[in-house]
Amino acid sequence: MLSTSVTPSEKRKAMRAGLASGTLQRYPGAFTPLTGPLIQQLGFEGVYISGAVMAAELGLPDIGMTTLTEVAQRGREISRMTDLPTLIDADTGFGEAMNVARAVHELEDAGVSGLHLEDQVNPKRCGHLDGKEVVSLDLAVQRIAAAVSARRDSDLVIMARTDIRGVSGLEAAKDRAKALEAAGADAIFPEAMASLEEFAAIREAVDVPILANMTEFGKSALFTHQQLQDVGVNIAIHPVSLLRIAMGAIERELGLLQQTGTLDGAVERMQTRSRLYELNDYAAYNAFDEGVFNFEVPVGHRGDGDA
Ligand SMILES: C[C@](O)(C(=O)O)[C@H](CC(=O)O)C(=O)O
Ligand SMILES: [Mg+2]
Secondary structure (H helix, E strand, O other), X not given: OOOOOOOHHHHHHHHHHHHHOOOOEEEEEOOOOOHHHHHHHOOOOOEEXXXXXXXXXXXXXXXXXXXXXXHHHHHHHHHHOOOOOEEEEOOOOOOOHHHHHHHHHHHHHOOOOEEEEEOEOOOOOOOOOOOOXXXXXXXXXXXXXXHHHHOOOOOOXXXXXXXXXXHHOHHHHHHHHHHHHHOOOOEEEEOOOOOHHHHHHHHHHOOOOEEEEOOOOOOOOOOOHHHHHHOOOOXXXXXXXXXXXXXXXXXXXXXXXXXXXXXXXHHHHOOOHHHHHHHOOHHHHHHHHHHHHOOOOOOXXXXXXXX
16 A cells, blocks of 8 residues: 555665566566555566656657656655565666766665666667667776775665667677676667577676566567577566557557447447555555544543543
């Protein structure tokens, strides 16, 4: 009720334990806080908080237009509603070293368990589009080193994302992954890998956990969790999937309403009121209310003359 009773510290430890477990950690992207409890109830290991989704929801392109305040707020809203660890997309860190440090503090305070920082230049773009540019190795390393030295909770997971595969190829991605690991990254997010073999090559290059981004309509095929686990991937994200599923349904049903003047035929496809109330845990609020307000005040204690 109201929020999770699992502390940020416990969630960060859980995220680290999951990454070290040898079992693939599955993090669907929560496109709204309400999907956090659902992801948890269905038995996933964690919740991803996507920059692309946050931007899209605001009607903006995913080119670094969202502010740290907005991102931290969304991180807090989603982390609050789940017992699971959360991994948030911190894009390029909202500037260079000092801004990255500030971002780490804000996101830590928001209660996220981990964050990833990428090596694109600003304005950044979706990692699965062409025409990306990356910063120099020095600058990429500085961003990670700044994040690592700024964190106050040593369990906060600092993940380094490199977009260099789509710019300079796999060999460059392996080299950069190694350098980012040496800079203190707890995990590596190799963006836009073309095949399972490429994930295996990154696995070979570094000792820290690696992430696979299973975004639809991108550069990577949608490998199964088993396939990813078999090549040594530690965590899979499905960043924008829930937004795409929901928006697909919304567009279809809105069209129906526009054409027929009623949504009667769509009701059977909707989440029911009772299921929604279950996710929002109405029962717990009722129980709380009954415990606090519906008690008997002993005669002589009402303060109204006990008339
Ligand atoms: C993972 C990602 O950074 C995100 O913001 O969710 C995006 C996802 C996408 O646009 O499909 C990305 O750059 O891959
Ligand atoms: Mg992003």
